[in-house]
Amino acid sequence: MSRSPSPSQPPSKRRDAAIQELRRGTQLAARLQQQVQLIPELGRREAAVANVSEISEAMASSLSMLQSESEHSSESGSVAEAACAAYSSDGSSGVRNGAVARARKVRHRRGRLGEELPVIKEILTEAPENDRFHWRKYGEKILNAEYTRLYYKCGYIEGHKCPAKKYVQQQNNGDPPLFMVTFVNEHTCNTMFPDEPTSSSSDSSQVLDFTKPSLSPPLMKGAPGVKQEEKASTSVSAQSYGYNDSSSLPSKSPNGDQPNFNPRARCQ
């Protein structure tokens, strides 16, 4: 509440502030959505949910516009999802010790000029891993000395060029932590798992949707007591398969030029 307008600030600064405020509004709306979902009366609840949804959409929409400022328009839409429960029971902690000498000869050249405008969708949810796609984490970064942002790619990139990506950034530390999930590009693959072996029932309490595929739980796992928080700056991560390196690929598809090894789905 104590914000100095500073009329002499550059527009970028003001825009930033506006974005921040919008973010606040967005998460607030998401919260409200959760609360609203507790309304016992179905009719009322639905109406309220719809309203809040619209609010969220408007917020996210504005956010998108602001963020892309006057560059591209795109039809970014946004949805406020209020799925819930995302507590994966993970018994194993991560006592990892990685301090080995790492050859640092990463000298790749990836010249990619801006060309196509990706479709960007933003949603605020507490269960970023709930969508039914197979994501591969490829990076992680700590932005404001606070919440980390995780980078995911479609899990079936190699094989098909599914450009879908998603960024997950935690927004707060609420009981139900919220995550801002940004989707970039659309899935050109059908790597979805529409399956849901839920027996039946379920209707009252929200269910925890956990599909079998590897998800991406950004929960703050960690052994209770052991917390590694030492260097926090820029770290990122990941990837899984090796493309066609000269060392692996013993699995299959030694022939042809289309190595497609999919569990049960495939891209067009």
Added chain:
DNA sequence: CGGATTTGACCCGG
């Protein structure tokens, strides 16, 4: 053993 994740470095644009 294979696949998913971790982690540090690299790279590019603002």
Added chain:
DNA sequence: CCGGGTCAAATCCG
């Protein structure tokens, strides 16, 4: 120069 995003080697877990 800094921030944000990506890569690839190494490590961890099932």
